[in-house]
Amino acid sequence: MMDTTNTDDLDKRILRAIAKNGRISVQALGDSVGLSPSPVARRLKRLEERGIVTGYSAMIDETALGFGVSVFVSVKLDRQIDDALQAFEKAILAFPEVVDCWLMTGNRDYLLRVVTRSMAEFEKFLVGSLTKVKGVAEIESSIPLRRVKQTGSRTP
Amino acid sequence: MMDTTNTDDLDKRILRAIAKNGRISVQALGDSVGLSPSPVARRLKRLEERGIVTGYSAMIDETALGFGVSVFVSVKLDRQIDDALQAFEKAILAFPEVVDCWLMTGNRDYLLRVVTRSMAEFEKFLVGSLTKVKGVAEIESSIPLRRVKQTGSRTP
DNA sequence: CCTGAAAAGGTGTACGT
DNA sequence: ACGTACACCTTTTCAGG
Numbered sequence: 001m002m003d004t005t006n007t008d009d010l011d012k013r014i015l016r017a018i019a020k021n022g023r024i025s026v027q028a029l030g031d032s033v034g035l036s037p038s039p040v041a042r043r044l045k046r047l048e049e050r051g052i053v054t055g056y057s058a059m060i061d062e063t064a065l066g067f068g069v070s071v072f073v074s075v076k077l078d079r080q081i082d083d084a085l086q087a088f089e090k091a092i093l094a095f096p097e098v099v100d101c102w103l104m105t106g107n108r109d110y111l112l113r114v115v116t117r118s119m120a121e122f123e124k125f126l127v128g129s130l131t132k133v134k135g136v137a138e139i140e141s142s143i144p145l146r147r148v149k150q151t152g153s154r155t156p
Numbered sequence: 157m158m159d160t161t162n163t164d165d166l167d168k169r170i171l172r173a174i175a176k177n178g179r180i181s182v183q184a185l186g187d188s189v190g191l192s193p194s195p196v197a198r199r200l201k202r203l204e205e206r207g208i209v210t211g212y213s214a215m216i217d218e219t220a221l222g223f224g225v226s227v228f229v230s231v232k233l234d235r236q237i238d239d240a241l242q243a244f245e246k247a248i249l250a251f252p253e254v255v256d257c258w259l260m261t262g263n264r265d266y267l268l269r270v271v272t273r274s275m276a277e278f279e280k281f282l283v284g285s286l287t288k289v290k291g292v293a294e295i296e297s298s299i300p301l302r303r304v305k306q307t308g309s310r311t312p
Numbered sequence: 313c314c315t316g317a318a319a320a321g322g323t324g325t326a327c328g329t
Numbered sequence: 330a331c332g333t334a335c336a337c338c339t340t341t342t343c344a345g346g
């Protein structure tokens with residue numbers, strides 16, 4: 001059984017273009033892929049509806065805004081039942097400090113990236129917010145020195 | 157001496173809004189922050205010029221593009237001299253499979269996120285590319301089940 | 313599934329406050 | 330530094346191939 005994704009080459013070119021410039025106009029998109037604006041708009045809408053394009057975002061320089069601290073945090077929950085996972089994830093989604101979160105295989109723990117203005121603010125987040133989330137059993141922080149590469153997402 | 161970032165509350169609300177929806181119109185932005193379109197456009201332009209807004213991007217479900225495999229890879233180098241780090245980083249920047257890379261404190265190892273079409277392609281990258289980079293001593297892979305949160309960047 | 317044209321809606325500039 | 334007005338451009342919708 002083959003998983004026909006239903007995204008053709010034109011869609012892929014549209015995706016590449018909007019990955020590079022999320023505010024590009026439908027017209028310019030049409031020019032770049034060789035289509036008139038209306039089909040591009042239709043395809044874009046369809047890509048959004050199908051959940052392939054999950055949204056659009058401005059890329060903001062965190063350090064320019066004073067958020068100089070970025071920390072990787074590994075979190076283990078004390079139970080691994082679905083309820084605990086759901087409760088944890090709901091809390092995570094509400095914390096602005098958490099910019100990225102993955103559920104890992106293995107011990108079913110989470111890997112987060114937490115961004116704050118300072119170490120003091122990070123500590124406050126850790127003891128004031130994260131440790132207070134129900135089900136959190138273990139927390140391990142790793143501090144990066146610097147970011148070597150940032151692509152956002154892969155493109156062919 | 158106070159570090160007045162020169163971004164006031166209005167700017168911050170604009171940043172929050174465009175982080176959440178990078179394709180929002182200037183008009184809608186104006187409505188949401190209580191300003192008419194022209195000042196919003198002026199502020200937006202200024203935020204871009206000052207490098208606070210570095211660009212716009214569509215958030216794309218990588219799996220939709222056929223990149224179903226995402227793996228966190230931890231890499232230790234056998235020597236921690238600057239030359240080794242530089243050589244390693246140069247290699248990393250050239251690999252399209254590596255979408256994100258951080259130099260970590262502590263044991264001075266690297267944390268990468270590697271994205272491929274399949275496990276077979278991942279393995280090929282691992283044995284064919286990553287292990288062949290000079291200085292690589294230890295590699296540990298962690299496989300995520302799914303992404304829980306993807307914010308791109310922190311907002312004020 | 314595409315084009316093209318017309319209606320609706322958004323943008324950018326100039327100027328007034 | 331914000332608002333309004335207006336000309337211009339972009340998006341959307343719909344008829345037709």
